[in-house]
Amino acid sequence: MNDAELAAHLARIAGRILLEVRDSGVFEGKALGNAGDETANEFLVHALRAARPDDGLLSEEEKDDTSRLAKSRVWIVDPVDGTREYGENREDWAVHIGLSIDGVATTGAVALPGLDGGVVLHTDQVSPLPEPAAKPRFLVSRTRPAKEAVAVAEAMGGELVGMGSAGAKAMAVVRGEAEVYLHSGGQYEWDSCAPVAVAHAHGLHCSRIDGKPIRYNRANTYLPDLLICRKELADEVLALVAGL
Known part of the structure; x- marks a missing residue:
């Protein structure tokens, strides 16, 4: 699969993992946020390194490997963006998987697992923008x-x-x-x-x-x-x- 498909696929799976962690009932509040971060990060880091071993990687939840600075292609990941909202069982949190090429955010996916049915938006699947509101x-x-x-x-x-x-x-x-x-x-x-x-x-x-x-x-x-x-x-x- 291409980079955008890979990003969307992994973001969707990470979202499911996060929902399972939340729905397990084992964790609450801050502990839930920490458990979600750790679990999703472990999956995403291993999956990206297996799928794209020559690329660099930067994750919020992983110690920064500065060898990425010498690479053109670097995956930039946030396993749970909005850890507080995730821990509070809200819907406004996300999974981020982006690919920077020569410093530019080129490809990526954002999963919104908390929405009904889960939503994944990515760079290979583009829809027209809806009409704007009269007042921004x-x-x-x-x-x-x-x-x-x-x-x-x-x-x-x-x-x-x-x-x-x-x-x-x-x-x-x-x-x-x-x-x-x-x-x-x-x-x-x-x-x-x-x-x-x-x-x-x-x-x-x-x-x-x-x-x-x-x-x-x-x-x-x-x-x-x-x-x-x-x-x-x-x-x-x-x-x-x-x-x-």
């Missing part, structure tokens, strides 16, 4: 909305929609449940590589909040901000952020 909807953290998002939403007459994981937010834009995901509160490469690959494949604008490209497979994996939105809104959003 801005996805923000449930607990710490980014001040830039709040200010830009107000300036554009938009509304704020609280949601959990970064992957769930990005896929909500892909699925037509919102128009803008503007984040400035700090993230890491595994939080956005797969979502950016999928969002870009669906025709969305993806950049840093200053308009610069998002780069991956760096020595410092901290990636503090990003913008994923409909292309027709990108210039206005970026201009408003620049004026803050």
